[in-house]
Amino acid sequence: MQQTRTSQAPLYPAERLLLGPGPSPVPLRVLRALGAPTLGHLDPQYIAIMDETCELLRQVFRTQNQLTFPVTGTGMAGMECLAVNLIEPGDEVIVGVNGVFGTRMKEIMEGCGATVHALEAGWGDVFTLEQIGAAFERHPRARLLGLVHAETSTGAHQPLDGIADLVHARGALLAVDAVTSLGGHDLRVDEWGIDACYSGSQKCLNCPPGLAPVTFGERALARMDARKTRVQSWYLDVSQLRKYYVGGGPSRFYHHTAPINMTYALREALLIVMEEGLESRYARHQQMHQRLRRGLEALGLSYVPKHSLYTLNCIHIPAGADDAAVRRRLLEEYNIEIGAGLGPMAGRAWRIGLMGHGATVRNVDLILAALRQVLGRG
Numbered sequence: 001m002q003q004t005r006t007s008q009a010p011l012y013p014a015e016r017l018l019l020g021p022g023p024s025p026v027p028l029r030v031l032r033a034l035g036a037p038t039l040g041h042l043d044p045q046y047i048a049i050m051d052e053t054c055e056l057l058r059q060v061f062r063t064q065n066q067l068t069f070p071v072t073g074t075g076m077a078g079m080e081c082l083a084v085n086l087i088e089p090g091d092e093v094i095v096g097v098n099g100v101f102g103t104r105m106k107e108i109m110e111g112c113g114a115t116v117h118a119l120e121a122g123w124g125d126v127f128t129l130e131q132i133g134a135a136f137e138r139h140p141r142a143r144l145l146g147l148v149h150a151e152t153s154t155g156a157h158q159p160l161d162g163i164a165d166l167v168h169a170r171g172a173l174l175a176v177d178a179v180t181s182l183g184g185h186d187l188r189v190d191e192w193g194i195d196a197c198y199s200g201s202q203k204c205l206n207c208p209p210g211l212a213p214v215t216f217g218e219r220a221l222a223r224m225d226a227r228k229t230r231v232q233s234w235y236l237d238v239s240q241l242r243k244y245y246v247g248g249g250p251s252r253f254y255h256h257t258a259p260i261n262m263t264y265a266l267r268e269a270l271l272i273v274m275e276e277g278l279e280s281r282y283a284r285h286q287q288m289h290q291r292l293r294r295g296l297e298a299l300g301l302s303y304v305p306k307h308s309l310y311t312l313n314c315i316h317i318p319a320g321a322d323d324a325a326v327r328r329r330l331l332e333e334y335n336i337e338i339g340a341g342l343g344p345m346a347g348r349a350w351r352i353g354l355m356g357h358g359a360t361v362r363n364v365d366l367i368l369a370a371l372r373q374v375l376g377r378g
């Protein structure tokens with residue numbers, strides 16, 4: 001039993017094993033970095049740390065884009081940052097809607113005054129090049145295509161290779177949500193021609209929530225520079241943010257106080273990613289996904305999407321199992337968190353995240369053993 005805390009008692013949160021859709025397990029190294037002395041946000045030492053963080057982000061995004069930095073806020077701030085900067089009222093855009101996050105992208109872009117043509121697919125399905133081509137045939141004035149690389153609500157993995165050629169031939173931009181793929185799945189911003197991309201700190205990067213890495217390429221910059229209207233958001237206006245993040249040297253411009261200690265944590269988390277190496281990291285995620293998949297299927301459990309992510313495993317709740325009771329027992333008896341179904345999948349699916357530091361043999365075998373017990377299948 002947990003003790004009731006009084007207002008003077010120190011915090012004593014349980015050390016859960018976070019195997020849900022995020023946040024993911026945070027390595028001690030990252031937690032220690034959080035506790036380093038707070039510098040001023042214009043201190044040359046801090047500026048150097050921020051520059052290193054942005055450089056590490058370029059490596060992890062696999063891009064040369066100068067305009068690559070962590071937006072203050074969680075993944076949704078990254079989504080909103082792309083939308084408000086790249087869209088002007090009256091623009092036509094196409095958004096792939098096959099889950100909760102595609103739906104949110106559509107709503108946010110509508111909020112920016114765009115006419116959004118939703119390209120729909122079933123929950124768990126992904127979009128083919130032919131479907132995307134046909135959408136541009138129907139909507140030749142579309143100026144942007146928004147896609148979710150890793151749809152965390154369904155576990156579907158959207159292939160991105162080859163899409164940019166089609167999008168660019170139409171004079172449009174390719175904007176990608178990589179919140180649950182960056183640092184876990186192969187993602188090549190430059191090679192795949194992605195014009196703008198955002199992620200979140202607490203998924204495959206294993207940092208606490210609070211920062212949203214973003215990157216904008218030349219085409220996206222040109223689009224922003226050609227705007228006729230002001231960006232609706234003051235806080236997320238990249239034309240102002242870039243004066244701080246890529247201002248260079250003493251010309252750094254105060255916009256808002258950067259979250260200093262979170263930057264330390266993100267830098268540490270990115271160092272861990274690069275120490276392992278991107279290719280080895282993708283391979284590890286693939287292997288751990290396959291190990292989990294074999295185990296789940298042996299228990300008679302099946303996947304929701306045809307093309308599953310490695311980082312997020314969305315499975316059907318088996319007949320007769322009590323959704324909430326199973327998750328409560330995993331939490332109370334095993335200290336393991338997994339995710340419930342989101343949106344229309346609520347009560348129908350469980351989501352098991354194997355993200356970065358969480359994607360280990362030990363964790364895979366532990367969740368399989370716990371599920372076997374809790375489901376009474378062993």
Ligand SMILES: *Cc1c(COP(=O)(O)O)cnc(C)c1O
Nearest residue numbers: 074075076101150152179180200
């Ligand atoms: C988690 C997630 C987000 C939102 O991130 P928050 O950090 O919760 O704001 C956006 N898109 C996808 C695909 C996600 O998985």
